[in-house]
Amino acid sequence: MVDERFPEPGIPLGAALAGLPLESPERSAWPMLAERLRPARRRARWPYAMAASVLALLLLPHGLPTSTSDHVLSSSGVAATGRVELAALMSESARLERLLAATSDGGASSATTAALSLEFEDRLHALDAELAAAGDPEQQLALWQRRVQLLRDVAAVETSRHYLAAEGRSLDVALVAAY
Amino acid sequence: MVNVSPPSSFAIDVPNALLGRARRGEAAAYEQLYRWFERPVYTLALRLTGQREEAQDILQDTMLKLFDRLSEFRGDSPFWGWLRQIAVNESLMQLRRRGRFLAEDEFDEADFAAPDLLLPPRAADAAILGQALGRLPGATRSVIWLYHAEGYTHEEIAAAMGKSVSFSKSQLARGTRRLRGLLHLDTEAMTHG
Numbered sequence: 589m590v591d592e593r594f595p596e597p598g599i600p601l602g603a604a605l606a607g608l609p610l611e612s613p614e615r616s617a618w619p620m621l622a623e624r625l626r627p628a629r630r631r632a633r634w635p636y637a638m639a640a641s642v643l644a645l646l647l648l649p650h651g652l653p654t655s656t657s658d659h660v661l662s663s664s665g666v667a668a669t670g671r672v673e674l675a676a677l678m679s680e681s682a683r684l685e686r687l688l689a690a691t692s693d694g695g696a697s698s699a700t701t702a703a704l705s706l707e708f709e710d711r712l713h714a715l716d717a718e719l720a721a722a723g724d725p726e727q728q729l730a731l732w733q734r735r736v737q738l739l740r741d742v743a744a745v746e747t748s749r750h751y752l753a754a755e756g757r758s759l760d761v762a763l764v765a766a767y
Numbered sequence: 768m769v770n771v772s773p774p775s776s777f778a779i780d781v782p783n784a785l786l787g788r789a790r791r792g793e794a795a796a797y798e799q800l801y802r803w804f805e806r807p808v809y810t811l812a813l814r815l816t817g818q819r820e821e822a823q824d825i826l827q828d829t830m831l832k833l834f835d836r837l838s839e840f841r842g843d844s845p846f847w848g849w850l851r852q853i854a855v856n857e858s859l860m861q862l863r864r865r866g867r868f869l870a871e872d873e874f875d876e877a878d879f880a881a882p883d884l885l886l887p888p889r890a891a892d893a894a895i896l897g898q899a900l901g902r903l904p905g906a907t908r909s910v911i912w913l914y915h916a917e918g919y920t921h922e923e924i925a926a927a928m929g930k931s932v933s934f935s936k937s938q939l940a941r942g943t944r945r946l947r948g949l950l951h952l953d954t955e956a957m958t959h960g
């Protein structure tokens with residue numbers, strides 16, 4: 589009980605507000621930020637793009653295994669599940685990048701793969717520029733879906749190249765045959 | 768009224784060498800900057816928006832802008848002030864998107880009389896004060912936080928919010944009175960100046 593003869597000392601509002609403890613986010617934003625920094629540092633190492641879906645269908649009947657279900661890549665409503673979908677896409681994006689880093693030959697195997705590599709890099713950087721400017725969550729989700737799809741395509745080409753090489757065939761020949 | 772604020776939680780001296788490494792694209796330098804400013808940015812965003820999920824988004828967007836625009840930082844003012852302004856802009860933009868900005872209305876000079884509120888220790892308790900702050904309208908809470916906790920002037924607040932100086936003064940006075948009510952304070956005993 590407060591003794592009224594000795595009133596409580598007052599704390600200025602400004603000091604009380606500034607004295608509130610710092611809050612911590614529930615999850616670190618760093619993994620996503622690190623993911624965004626990665627392409628710029630590695631752009632020169634990635635080969636291939638384009639024609640990937642055709643090759644994947646031709647050479648890998650079952651396509652690449654994916655951990656993201658089809659509904660994640662649909663463009664349906666985002667609101668409640670958007671964050672979960674976004675996290676899944678970012679995770680798959682990181683996984684595909686690791687796969688590419690492990691399997692890529694740096695576009696050195698032929699002039700065709702070098703040209704595909706440049707095309708892929710251009711597309712990826714255009715997507716990343718759009719992502720940097722996107723403020724709307726739905727737009728971000730759509731862009732991350734395109735980014736993952738692009739990485740899947742490149743991974744399909746890369747996997748196809750290894751598959752063909754194991755059979756003593758060439759990716760260039762397969763591309764000509766496909767088109 | 769003179770606003771003598773304690774230093775902002777952003778006030779961290781960042782070595783030029785670290786900024787130089789970040790400008791050269793060194794991920795470890797960016798990570799260091801993120802670690803230092805994660806909580807100040809998140810706390811500012813939370814105080815202004817009152818929503819944890821929005822604060823999380825603002826933290827991410829602020830750091831992305833930091834990475835994208837670091838080359839634009841000239842070094843003629845402290846780095847932390849530059850970063851804080853990005854965080855403030857992102858937070859206010861979020862409030863605007865949600866339609867939580869008040870329209871300018873008519874001001875009475877009496878509106879500008881913001882008493883320098885003195886809180887008893889029980890009202891300065893973090894949980895109680897944080898809860899009361901959270902019940903203020905977004906624009907009002909933003910003015911109070913920027914003025915008292917971050918040391919902004921009314922002119923700086925008006926510029927950041929795209930409002931008039933009168934708007935800032937009025938929101939500060941009204942918000943202070945409303946806080947006093949929310950904290951169940953005795954007006955006579957708890958004000959001075």
